[in-house]
Amino acid sequence: MVDIEIEIDGNVVHGHSGESIISIADREGIDIPRFCYHKKLSVAANCRMCLVDVEGNPKPQPACSTPASAGMRVHTNNEKAKASQKAVMEFLLINHPLDCPICDQGGECELQDVAMEYGSDVSKFNEGKRIVADKGIGALIQTDMTRCIHCTRCVRFGAEVAGIVEMGATGRGEELKIEPFLSEGIQSELSGNMIDVCPVGALTSKPFRYEVRSWQMSSVQSVARHDLVGSNVFTQTHKGKVKRVVARDNESVNETWISDRDRFSYEGLANENRALTPKIKVKGEWQEVSWETALEAAISGIKKNSAEAFGALASKNATLEELYLLQKLTRELGSENLDTRLDVANPSSASALETTISLTGLEAVDHALIINSYLRLEQPMINHRIRKATLQGAKVSTVNAKAFDFNYRVASSVLSAPQNTVVTLSGVLKVLLESNSQALPDYLKGTKVNQAQIDIANALSAAENGVVVLGEQVSSNPCADQVAKLVEQIAKASNAKTLNASATGNTLSAEKVSFKPNGGLNAKQMFDADLNAFVLLDVYPAFDCVDSAAAIENLSRDDAFVVALNSFEDASVLSFADVILPLASFYETSGTHINIENVAQSYSASVKAAGDSKPGWKVLKVLADLLELPGFDYTDSSQVADDALSLSPSLAATEVDIIAMEVPNIATVWQYTPYASDVLTRHSQSLQQTQIGQVSEATVSEATAKILELSQGDCYKGVPVNINETVAEGCVFVHTNQARQR
């Protein structure tokens, strides 16, 4: 790239040879109108709005597709440029309905803005305007295709970013329409970004439809805490309610995109099932009480029991501040019974696999090995970075219980049931170590190796920038520690980086503040030990606990006192809890999210907490004060965050022995749909109505089904059975939006 000098409107500016005029102008703050050009999409040059006058060219040139060359003199607002821009504007407005007063895009519409500047106030067009019938494309995106100006940004977004080509330009000339093939609904987990890229009101947010005019809202900078990325967002609020969430640019985190989960989960905030008032259970009956009474009841119940019998369980989506205060409270009480790993089959104190790659670093990998993960749905923005790498030629291989539908080509895949994953990975490690002529540890000596394992090992060792990704589904595996250890060894032997996506949400904040038992009991052991007092921080055992029935049963004991800090009311929590303290949900509290790169992103509350609910950090601080515990003199959540961030995790790593563990012959891999992954998304109706959100099936191979005596349409743990051969022998893959059943 050569630095060149060009002149735009008399200003001398710098660019790289081959860079488009519009991209230089954007950097320099020189405004050129455009519709089809988008900095993250390929250049189409079909709207012609960015025509500029380039000296020496008889005709005006589109600034988006004209590469700059040294000494070029460009005029964006001389007579020739203005005349062309005005002419193009006139053409674009011929078929546009000009229904701005009833259009949700009104006030934030690129067409409206540009028409103000370049349009004429009188139209010469007296003929009938074109009308396009709407097909309807699902629960998230509202279409009004009569407003479409055929810029094809949504089409290019699908092909280039989402990786699923769903929208297309059908017909031609006057008949040209932007539409999907069928009206079944858009399937991409990133589809909401089409709303952001649409320069007109053709694609708008369906849940937001007719809610409020865009200029009546205030935008608050916030962070979405559904996944490990912590995408940057603006929450747009009106009269104390979050009305919409849109992407906020942050090149190193989420670029300009956010997942649908981050975009539409806010809908849950207004759900009628929110916990809004403090409640205590008196003789089996719930009574709504004041905060004072509820807190009084909470501390007297906690004080009655010894510290050893006290346990704290927290949601992985809690804020850093909440997790810090709850662990501090628990430890000050003298208990080490702490855990967030409720969905893990075998929580242990082994040190977690470290992530050694950055998000932008993922784009530069040449091989990615994805283990136990449907990454596209689990971590959409991480998957997006890997997809970008595949566009540059990176190869992807997977070791999964099921053949998942990725939005890139998977070069080689091994189907492996959880109980076989240790063996599969051991084989890969063995090949790697042998090819490095390294000594084999004892546990690999007897390992047999097959061709698939050799292929994966060879691909990894041939890669210069490899990465091994460990996903969420490993939590269903009783041998999760061994798998994590093997991943670490495989990465080491192949000089690859690692990415630990095995727990989602704000789980790295839990790591940061050691929200794990250091010598105490983990989640599973707490239930086994029949503790007498629990504090649950936004925990819903029916969904969150790996053995939900056992957890609920244990919490329902007469001698178990349960204080539940809940943002939503939940039937099972009501059945066993003794005190309910209503908790401010996402965007209603200030907080901090630590993402996969260990970057702490703090945000302030976007709106006041609903009803009488209160931010968790305040509730926990007051609880600690009432329990007369020292060191809780906080007046602001940022002080809590400062204390939390100054900690360094103190857990000593324990050695993991890779030995054959006793595992069932037939294992269950349980995965929630991305829209059932936390309590807020579960209460967002629109997300539940999407194709991704409605999935509920237990996939099993024919041979395994025979052993389990299942046939098509039966229910397995309450989930309809689907028999096909996309799944590994010896396991049932449950993908569902339903609560766990036995």
Place this chain on the structure above:
Amino acid sequence: MISEQAKQQIDTWVAKYPAGYQSSAVMEALKIVQAENDGSLTSELIQAVADYLEMPVISAHEVATFYENYNHKPVGKHVIRFCHNISCMLNGADDLISYLETKTGVKTGEVSEDGLVSVKKVECLGACVGAPMFQIGDQYYENLTPQKIDEILDGLQ
């Protein structure tokens, strides 16, 4: 949905393009599949072609709706493809289309009750020298007059 024979035909077109570019054969593939399905395509057939060529179905649909040669509604045994572009129009195509419609009792875009003919207006077929003209099957009929149309129609079986 696609017969073995049609697949073989499609494969000969796929072979003309570099490996991995099989979707380049989409136009011919749609043509072949349309020919073996009484001259029209359905959503299912477009889906089948897209699946066979491993391409997004919407991309096949874009091609199928862009070109006049693909029919999306059932057509008659003989499709009369009447040019109505400028040369033919100046030479009286519009009147002749009306004549054809009255004579056959079939409106443009529709099929006769006996399924024998359907009429379709198409863009320039490159035979301006013989305007006005239409095409039936692979045959061009040029310098049309009402009498000539009568003779041609009588000859259709």
